[in-house]
Amino acid sequence: MAHHALLVEDDNAIATVIRVALEDEGFEVDTCDTVAGRDASLEQRDYGVMLTDVMLLDGDGIETLGAVRERYPEMPVIILSAQNTLDTAVRATERGAFEYFPKPFDLNELVRATRQAVDSRKTGMIGEEAGAQGLPLIGRSQAMQEVYRLITRVLGNDLTVLVLGESGTGKELVAEAIHELGARKQGPFVAVNTAAIPRELIESELFGHEKGAFTGATARHIGKFEQAHGGTLFLDEIGDMPAEAQTRLLRALQSGRIRRVGGSEEIAVNVRIVAATNRDLLPLIAAGDFREDLYYRLNVVPIKLPPLRDRTTDIAPLALHFLSRAANEGLPRRSLAEDAAQLLAQQPWRGNVRELQNLVYRAALLSREDVIDAATVRSLLDTAPASGGQASQQDIGSAVDSWLDEIQFSPGNLYHEALAELERPIFRHALSRTGGNQLKAAQLLGINRNTLRKRLSELEIDPDSFSRN
Numbered sequence: 001m002a003h004h005a006l007l008v009e010d011d012n013a014i015a016t017v018i019r020v021a022l023e024d025e026g027f028e029v030d031t032c033d034t035v036a037g038r039d040a041s042l043e044q045r046d047y048g049v050m051l052t053d054v055m056l057l058d059g060d061g062i063e064t065l066g067a068v069r070e071r072y073p074e075m076p077v078i079i080l081s082a083q084n085t086l087d088t089a090v091r092a093t094e095r096g097a098f099e100y101f102p103k104p105f106d107l108n109e110l111v112r113a114t115r116q117a118v119d120s121r122k123t124g125m126i127g128e129e130a131g132a133q134g135l136p137l138i139g140r141s142q143a144m145q146e147v148y149r150l151i152t153r154v155l156g157n158d159l160t161v162l163v164l165g166e167s168g169t170g171k172e173l174v175a176e177a178i179h180e181l182g183a184r185k186q187g188p189f190v191a192v193n194t195a196a197i198p199r200e201l202i203e204s205e206l207f208g209h210e211k212g213a214f215t216g217a218t219a220r221h222i223g224k225f226e227q228a229h230g231g232t233l234f235l236d237e238i239g240d241m242p243a244e245a246q247t248r249l250l251r252a253l254q255s256g257r258i259r260r261v262g263g264s265e266e267i268a269v270n271v272r273i274v275a276a277t278n279r280d281l282l283p284l285i286a287a288g289d290f291r292e293d294l295y296y297r298l299n300v301v302p303i304k305l306p307p308l309r310d311r312t313t314d315i316a317p318l319a320l321h322f323l324s325r326a327a328n329e330g331l332p333r334r335s336l337a338e339d340a341a342q343l344l345a346q347q348p349w350r351g352n353v354r355e356l357q358n359l360v361y362r363a364a365l366l367s368r369e370d371v372i373d374a375a376t377v378r379s380l381l382d383t384a385p386a387s388g389g390q391a392s393q394q395d396i397g398s399a400v401d402s403w404l405d406e407i408q409f410s411p412g413n414l415y416h417e418a419l420a421e422l423e424r425p426i427f428r429h430a431l432s433r434t435g436g437n438q439l440k441a442a443q444l445l446g447i448n449r450n451t452l453r454k455r456l457s458e459l460e461i462d463p464d465s466f467s468r469n
């Protein structure tokens with residue numbers, strides 16, 4: 001389908017060059033040369049993108065852009081300017097321009113950006129669409145736009161996807177988005193962390209086993225492949241899979257069939273595979289620890305999630321998102337001061353979004369004011385484990401100490417109120433790990449299911465909000 005582009009340019013020669021280049025690229029282009037002409041054209045039709053000069057005969061293309069963005073928020077705008085000052089670039093970006101091209105510009109680059117702007121309009125909705133499914137993928141940085149673009153490419157097919165990225169960058173969330181927004185959403189989404197299963201049980205976990213297949217196999221067990229039939233199988237930490245299991249996995253992927261451990265029957269399974277790893281697979285292949293043929297099977301569409309420090313513009317929106325989620329889960333409702341947001345944006349976030357999320361939840365809990373300020377963030381950063389890794393007992397102990405010093409409890413009820421606050425993150429953690437399944441969460445916690453249900457209700461934690469369906 002041809003996209004309509006509106007070109008607002010009062011230099012006839014430049015307008016013609018751009019128009020011809022865009023038409024070659026399949027755009028239908030309308031041109032005009034004034035602010036008034038622009039506004040009249042915008043009334044006439046829904047444009048996929050607008051390119052505009054700054055100094056127009058009857059006004060300034062940037063100054064008047066605010067109103068256009070308000071009226072047509074979905075339409076990306078590209079600014080073309082002869083005033084190559086930083087100020088013009090800043091003004092353009094502040095008013096929501098998609099991209100800014102100082103003149104003279106590379107025509108090919110401009111055409112590429114125009115195409116990308118139109119695509120971004122489609123893919124920019126991935127985050128919101130995922131949000132509507134209860135899977136908020138927050139972030140509008142250029143780097144995340146590229147991730148969204150790749151997600152849209154795999155929604156209409158069953159190609160195998162390999163999600164790469166450091167720990168905590170959102171790989172599982174991307175896998176869920178591919179499932180929820182794709183054609184298989186009616187089917188199951190089954191996640192399996194291959195690194196967390198004891199070696200001897202991996203094959204049985206993936207492919208199932210027949211009764212009596214080995215000591216302890218007292219009943220038939222249906223494996224993850226069969227459970228995911230008709231849906232999506234998410235294989236997390238694929239780089240840590242033992243060699244034997246890699247071979248079995250490769251065979252299953254090649255044939256589309258599995259055999260339960262101890263079984264003789266080959267069972268056809270229809271699953272879409274999304275695999276993920278935070279490890280660099282090429283050195284593992286070179287060292288003989290990861291099968292090269294399996295790598296090529298999995299790496300059909302690679303989606304690389306950038307570390308959070310490479311998309312700093314996403315940090316404040318993510319922090320606000322976690323604050324609002326924390327409030328919905330019963331923590332105090334807080335907002336974020338400007339200096340606090342700036343401080344967050346400067347951190348290295350080696351534990352990526354997960355580390356930011358943990359810090360924001362702690363800030364919501366511990367802040368003395370409704371507005372979280374830079375001082376609070378700084379004190380939490382000081383007590384945070386260095387790399388978003390394991391917090392030591394001492395860190396946790398001192399965080400609880402300072403929290404107890406600061407929080408106002410009802411007289412005579414400190415013990416119960418403090419314990420309730422400590423229970424919240426424990427329950428949230430268990431529910432989040434089990435996708436809101438109360439039976440499994442109770443098992444994980446080692447407490448009675450009815451006790452869990454009662455406490456969740458008392459603490460007003462909604463287990464359904466952790467559900468993956």
Ligand SMILES: Nc1ncnc2c1ncn2[C@@H]1O[C@H](COP(=O)(O)OP(=O)(O)OP(=O)(O)O)[C@@H](O)[C@H]1O
Nearest residue numbers: 136137138166167168169170171172173278353354
């Ligand atoms: N773009 C995002 N928007 C909102 N939340 C996010 C985003 N990315 C990650 N998160 C949240 O951060 C946490 C970590 O994300 P996730 O588990 O998907 O990371 P991961 O890359 O799979 O980590 P690991 O490699 O350790 O398994 C989750 O709670 C997830 O909901």
